[in-house]
Amino acid sequence: MKLKEFLMNIVFLDRTGIPASHNIPRLSFPHTWTEYDRTLPEETFERSKDADIVVTSKVVFDRELLSRLPKLKLIAITATGTNNIDLDAAKDLGIAVKNVTGYSGVTVPEHVLGMIFSLKHSLIGYHRDQVTSDRWATCGQFCYTDYPITDVRGATLGVFGKGCLGTEVGRLAQLLGMNVLYAEHKGASHIREGYTEFETVLKQADIVTLHCPLTDTTKNLINAETLALMKQTAYLINTGRGPLVDEAVLLDALENGKIAGAALDVLVKEPPEKDNPLIQAAKRLPNLLITPHIAWASDSAVTTLVNKVAQNIEDFVAHGK
Ligand SMILES: NC(=O)c1ccc[n+]([C@@H]2O[C@H](COP(=O)([O-])OP(=O)(O)OC[C@H]3O[C@@H](n4cnc5c(N)ncnc54)[C@H](O)[C@@H]3O)[C@@H](O)[C@H]2O)c1
């Protein structure tokens, strides 16, 4: 039985998770295409129950939900991260899951470099002063130096997750004259060549940057215990997934000067509540930079992404995998 001989029912559950300027290219086989701007958890079953193929970035599919979708053959993820899908359950139930790797290999590393420079040169604090106060006008000198300014060159970057993105961040950092350490998995009995022991990286890094997937093992990778190993002068960057970091622990560390600052592109809950404590803190702290999960979204990356999503679906329908 060839899938492409049947009319495939395709449902895109969160169209607004991709910029409106970009569309997933038209598919070559017979199909229906239904799309929704966004889908709430209580709407997911109803919208997915007749689908052969679901397209989504962040809609959650747990085992219970997947087991109620016998018609579903493929979940095509419009992202790299697959942490919203119970992959074990999908495998057990014979539902294929295809994500897109590598599409953001320029944009995410560039975003991380921007964060490194912003933190090390305190650009956030100095800029904020200009729009919220007359600190410069009243400082009595041609300049003032309220916030620390330290060089990027010569600093040590600790990279957690030596995959597509971590490797490119490390490569660019080396070009800037940084020392780069790739962290071995926490608790590993053997340190692979090219890696440094997990805790040693946390202790030596001037900047820690997270590029591992969110799994049961990596959840709260940065917690009270691991954060305490970081230097008081070190910065934390998270463009991986929010739950890699215990947000309450991070907030306490920033409020009490346990680390020098942080830059986050991802939060535990997205979109966050209006009163999210980290976002509230970012309104007053000069050393906390938050971007709304957009490290991936350069124009060229999104172009590559939508083309690869279409190719993933075409390949699945043509070859069944
Ligand atoms: N903020 C964004 O816009 C954005 C964009 C793309 C990807 N991401 C996130 O970045 C993650 C990484 O993307 P990628 O393309 O580099 O993926 P990748 O699969 O190429 O690399 C992930 C690496 O993490 C390693 N890893 C797994 N578990 C680990 C652990 N416990 N400790 C240390 N390393 C571990 C893997 O071995 C692999 O080398 C994605 O899973 C996604 O969550 C975020």
Ligand SMILES: O=C(O)[C@H](O)CO
């Ligand atoms: O995983 C990804 O590709 C990014 O987080 C955007 O969804």
